[in-house]
Amino acid sequence: xxxxxxxxxxxxxxxxxxxxxxxxxxxxxxxxxxxxxxxxxxxxxxxxxxxxxxxxxxxxxxxxxxxxxxxxxxxxxxxxxxxxxxxxxxxxxxxxxxxxxxxxxxxxxxxxxxxxxxxxxxxxxxxxxxxxxxxxxxxxxxxxxxxxxxxxxxxxxxxxxxxxxxxxxxxxxxxxxxxxxxxxxxxxxxxxxxxxxxxxxxxxxxxxxxxxxxxxxxx
Amino acid sequence: xxxxxxxxxxxxxxxxxxxxxxxxxxxxxxxxxxxxxxxxxxxxxxxxxxxxxxxxxxxxxxxxxxxxxxxxxxxxxxxxxxxxxxxxxxxxxxxxxxxxxxxxxxxxxxxxxxxxxx
Numbered sequence: 280x281x282x283x284x285x286x287x288x289x290x291x292x293x294x295x296x297x298x299x300x301x302x303x304x305x306x307x308x309x310x311x312x313x314x315x316x317x318x319x320x321x322x323x324x325x326x327x328x329x330x331x332x333x334x335x336x337x338x339x340x341x342x343x344x345x346x347x348x349x350x351x352x353x354x355x356x357x358x359x360x361x362x363x364x365x366x367x368x369x370x371x372x373x374x375x376x377x378x379x380x381x382x383x384x385x386x387x388x389x390x391x392x393x394x395x396x397x398x399x400x401x402x403x404x405x406x407x408x409x410x411x412x413x414x415x416x417x418x419x420x421x422x423x424x425x426x427x428x429x430x431x432x433x434x435x436x437x438x439x440x441x442x443x444x445x446x447x448x449x450x451x452x453x454x455x456x457x458x459x460x461x462x463x464x465x466x467x468x469x470x471x472x473x474x475x476x477x478x479x480x481x482x483x484x485x486x487x488x489x490x491x492x493x494x495x496x497x498x
Numbered sequence: 499x500x501x502x503x504x505x506x507x508x509x510x511x512x513x514x515x516x517x518x519x520x521x522x523x524x525x526x527x528x529x530x531x532x533x534x535x536x537x538x539x540x541x542x543x544x545x546x547x548x549x550x551x552x553x554x555x556x557x558x559x560x561x562x563x564x565x566x567x568x569x570x571x572x573x574x575x576x577x578x579x580x581x582x583x584x585x586x587x588x589x590x591x592x593x594x595x596x597x598x599x600x601x602x603x604x605x606x607x608x609x610x611x612x613x614x615x616x
Contacts, residue, residue: 296534308534353563354594356602359533381566383573383604419536420570 528560531568552585
């Protein structure tokens, strides 16, 4: 019998393992030190309003920012959370992207992209991170469908999803609450064939086009 | 964790359920089987297929973490091996692995061995 130590298991893990590379950003595995970034991000009211991430919410309110959150994520078989690192001029991660509620046998999962640095927005980082993890979902996890939910006022995220080939599939009326009022949640989805079409189209990443959409489509 | 020690255990602790696995190639994984490491499992399965080993017992009793990427690699291994004539994949799982397979809803997809020998 052969005994195999998985690659990376004994390697220094303080910087994480790079999982996927794009032209602007790369995705790497989480390391315990990333929790210090999460601790700052969870207190950002802008992020809370724009993303309303259950991931960050859980770190703050369920785990009370405990270090054990890292192990919980590492051992969660229903999600893959990866840190977004930009190549030049950035000294810390610009966000986190994850596939969650992964149903491996059924082949679907949900996508969440969180850009945490205002300076990182409108640079294509979020689009590319979403693209990279979509490819990862298809190639590595064997997924055939991804879904994403966006607050109706988060036009930037909606346009990012559209640029990655997602289609608006519906609206959950007044399903989101920002502490002051209820908002619609817009549902986006993409199938494996459509992800492959995006991959063929973006074989070489092109400069960002002008915005293709303008918020939600009429229901 | 050297292979020689494991080979020795194989003779001393060979159990009845494990005898049914005679003839299958065996590989043991230790440490986290996650997005950072799952490629090792995939490579080992490819190697098994190239070597004509259609039956594989994967010992995961020393695995310390298992995420969706690790489970996806196991599902892929199962698919690839079962596509071969007489192909099969048997897992020897510890509590961490069993919990992950249950939580991901994939445990019914795998053949699990309760044998202690490897």
